Amino acid sequence: MPSMAHSEARDFTKTKQPNGKIVKNGPKDESRRQKIAQQRKSLPITSVERQLVEEVRKNDTLIIVGETGSGKTTQLPQFLFNAGFCRDGKVIGITQPRRVAAVTVAKRVAEECGVELGQKVGYSIRFEDATSSSTRIKYMTDGLLLREALLDPFLSRYSVVIIDEAHERTVHTDVLLGLLKNVQKTRSQSTSQMSSLEKMKASNGTVLEKDNHAQSQSFQKSYHGTKFSPLKLIIMSASLDARGFSEYFGGARAVHIQGRPYPVDILYTHHAEPDYLEATLITVFQIHLEEGPGDILVFLTGQEEIESVERLVQERVQQLPEGSRNLLVIPMFSSLPSEQQMRAFRPAPSCSRKVILATNIAETSVTIPGIKYVIDPGLVKARSYNPITGMESLIIIPTSKAQALQRSGRAGREGPGKCFRLYPENEFSKLVDSTVPEIKRCNLSNVILQLKALGVDDIIGFDFMEKPSRMAIVKSLEQLYLLGALTDDYKLSDPVGHQMARLPLDPIYSKALILANQFNCLEEMLITVAMLSVESIFYTPREKLEEARAARKCFSSAEGDHLTLVTVYRASAEWLEKVKMANNKDKTAERSLSKWCKENFINNRSLRHARDIHSQIQGHVEQMGFRVASCGDDMLQFRRCLAAAFFLNAALRQPDGSYRALASSQVVQIHPSSVLFRTKPECIIFNELVRTNHNYIRNITRIDPLWLPELAPQYYATQN
DNA sequence: GAGCACTGC
Structure with missing residues (x-):
């Protein structure tokens, strides 16, 4: 038909959307440099350079609304650099929600400036730092700036912080907004040298002002009159409602830039x-x-x-x-x-x-x-x-x-x-x-741990742009307390809480590493948490289902999925070692690993990611003074450690073959992708709880039910 | 006996 x-x-x-400005590129035969200059000139933002710089000078916080194509991400930092915002070696930081964006924009701006990437213009993302002491315009992921704040709570290297793509409202962006609001207040107070009392009088002294003030005071507990230069804050968003951001920043000025080409x-x-x-x-x-x-x-x-x-x-x-x-x-x-x-x-x-x-x-x-x-x-x-x-x-x-x-x-x-x-x-x-916003629909344990490490003790009172539900906060506080990250009065515990906050992992995985150090199986646990932190390691194309299953069987452990993951990781590492011994070229080794992945139905991208995480976390734990020891063949020891770490996620088999999660009393089932799907042991621990057609648990290891009261008496001793 | 949007430290 x-x-x-x-x-x-x-x-x-x-219906019509409003017409925008049409951008024409220069002729193709121009030299690249001329072409770049031409392109820059034609960007909508270029005609308002002077006004924009003036706005930034006049306003401590500025909201810029500009659609894709306006050039705000690449041009504004250059305008500010040229206007002298990097005097005294200060840095302009621009955050992006995604790694690729941070890298590509930095490359482009370095080219526009005619400098080598990593010098005046650079970028910093997890696993990759292309900056140097001479970097003045620094693109980075929002999560990375958050991590930086742990080491430098006042972000003292930065004269300007630009939060780009703020409308996406990632968890990291939302936490950063609250944090930067506090940092800005502290830094301008330290500059003006007004006493807190004068500051209170100077503002209209509304209840809200006082509350915010008290909060920023608690945030500043480590601040002892150090002098900082003021921090300029720029929020860039593509969405049309600047109002939300403006209200949050006390009626900050918002400007619009024409964009859509x-x-x-x-x-x-x-x-x-x-x-x-x-x-x-x-x-x-x-x-x-x-x-x-x-x-x-x-x-x-x-x-x-x-x-x-x-x-x-x-x-x-x-x-x-x-x-x-x-x-x-x-x-x-x-x-x-x-x-x-x-x-x-x-x-x-x-x-x-x-x-x-x-x-x-x-x-x-x-x-x-x-x-x-x-x-x-x-x-x-x-x-x-x-x-x-x-x-x-x-x-x-x-x-x-x-x-x-x-x-x-x-x-x-x-x-x-x-x-x-x-x-x-x-x-x-x-x-x-x-x-x-994501912050209203995710587990907050990590956010809370970070905020606590930054000196924010009152999480419920924290000035979020949009507050997560009280229940979500309380539940995560409770979880952190049960993991030993918080003391009885909900302060970060020493050393466990501080160690956990340093590790860029889910808090429960950080705790697992700390325990593994005591159980002498840190080597195994390091591999486990790296593998658990990435997307599915196994790749099962529909057309080769049987082959994929057979390949997977070679790695399967009767104890469960955690040991299976360790086996996969070790097998890949051994393969890589062998290839490198044979001909020590890194490139051939990489290619050979891809081949190994394909043959074994392993997702190459996930495995590489796990290897990156593994080496990063290994660096962290070694710095913390941990010794990466292996329990060798003593798998009992490793499973006991898993039980001690994941005791909150234990489940018992019921007569009908389903399981009951002990913490929440929910009925759950083992996901068919688990190696224990058929075995159905009496007692297990798991890492993921996902609802699809059923309540499924994934990444499971068999444990002895008697271990729970023994290894987690604070939780199981009072229960049956 | 199932199925998994997308990021990020």
């Missing part, structure tokens, strides 16, 4: 679509058959959905007339091997059109060139967290307005585009303005 897509074509109502037509359906996947398919073919050249980007919720739409598009392409079959389907999600991800970036063969089926990854993390059409069914898979049960789940929910805007913006990067929203226009107005 070649005309099928045509006959079922949807009508879309049309090309207009995008937004089209809605007349009626709600009962089946959004079918509507997606129809729209894909409607665009393919009726619209001009340009690739299509479709936003779907997950891998499974993408794979099924991929099959359906391919089936229906075959039903088209021969001349119209020039449609190339490309899936895109994070767990896809990178060679396959690269397909999306290669241009489609001439005279054909690409349709990219992507998850959220295409919303912010990757920018795919050539996109002219966006199809947005208006749904997203989001993580939610129940602090009472500790249960994590993934649910499909409508996007926010901000997300819908971000998605449509993907059509206007290189020329005018179109976005097809697969819902009626009145539905758009019902969407929430912005996505619920």
Whole structure:
């Protein structure tokens, strides 16, 4: 039925988004340097350089709203540098939510400045530091600046801190905002040398002012009259509501910068679509058959959905007339091997059109060139967290307005585009303005541990831009107390709490390392927590299910998943050792490890990540004076250590083969991916609790129930 | 006998 897509074509109502400025690039034959200068000149932000610098001079806190393409991320730091904000060796710090962004922007700015990366312009991300003592413009991930604050609580090296992409509201961004607000207050107080009393009088002395003041006083407990220069704070956001940020910073000034280079037509359906996947398919073919050249980007919720739409598009392409079959389907999600991800970036063969089926990854993390059409069914898979049960789940929910805007913006990067929203226009107005910030839907143990280490004792009173629920805070405080990180009066314990705060890991994993040091199995635990900290290590493609299972069996341990992970890690390390012995070239060794991963159905990216974490954490624990000892063949010792560390996650088998988690009394099941799925031991500890079709627990090891009262008497002695 | 959006230290 070649005309099928045509006959079922949807009508879309049309609304216009405000037109932006069109940016033209210089001729291709110009030298690169001239071209860069030309590009800089044409950025919307360039014409307002003087005004912007003036605004920063006048305002301690400034909110800049500018859409992608305005040039704010690359240009503003250079403007400020040229205006003298780095005098006395001070640094301008710019945070990004993602590593790739920090690196690519730094490279670009170094090139624009004509300097070598790592000199005047540099970047710093986990596992990678491209800065030096001469670095003045420093791009970094937000999480890294947070870590830096642990060593330098007043961020004294920085004259300006710019929080970029603040609208994304990552946990790190939210914690940083609260922290920087305090740091700024402290530093300006130290400069003005006003006594706290005078300061109180000077401000209008409202209750709110006093509260904030008291809080910043408690934060400053380590501050003994040291003199600091004031800190300039700039919040950059792409979302239209600067109001939230402005209110949070006491009515801070907000300025807008023109940005969007090309207009995008937004089209809605007349009626709600009962089946959004079918509507997606129809729209894909409607665009393919009726619209001009340009690739299509479709936003779907997950891998499974993408794979099924991929099959359906391919089936229906075959039903088209021969001349119209020039449609190339490309899936895109994070767990896809990178060679396959690269397909999306290669241009489609001439005279054909690409349709990219992507998850959220295409919303912010990757920018795919050539996109002219966006199809947005208006749904997203989001993580939610129940602090009472500790249960994590993934649910499909409508996007926010901000997300819908971000998605449509993907059509206007290189020329005018179109976005097809697969819902009626009145539905758009019902969407929430912005996505619920992550801090309101995650386990707060790590955040609290960090804040405590920064001297913030009153977590419930901390000035979050949006406060997490009291229950979420209390539950995490309780967990940290049970792990021994906090004392009876909820202060950071010494040394355990301080040691845990130093390690960039989930608090429960940090605790496991501290215990492993006492149990003489730190080597095994170091590998375990590194492997537990990354995405799934095992890779099971649907078409090679049996082979993958067989490969996995070689690593399986009857004791459970933790030992299985240790075996995998050691096998890969031994392989790498052998290759390096044979020919000591690092590059060949790397390639050989990739090959080993493929043969053994191991996810190469995850394993490399685990190796990075392993070496970073090993450095930390050695600095803390721990000795990385192995328990050798004494697996009993290692399992006892696991029980001592993860006692909060113990479960007992019930007569029907399900389990009961001891801490929350929830009924749970062993996930089929566990090596203990069939064995079903009487008593186990686990690391993950995820709700999908059932309440599943993952990463499990068999333990002796008698170990619990023995190793965690503070928790189990009073219970049965 | 299942299925996992995306980041980050």
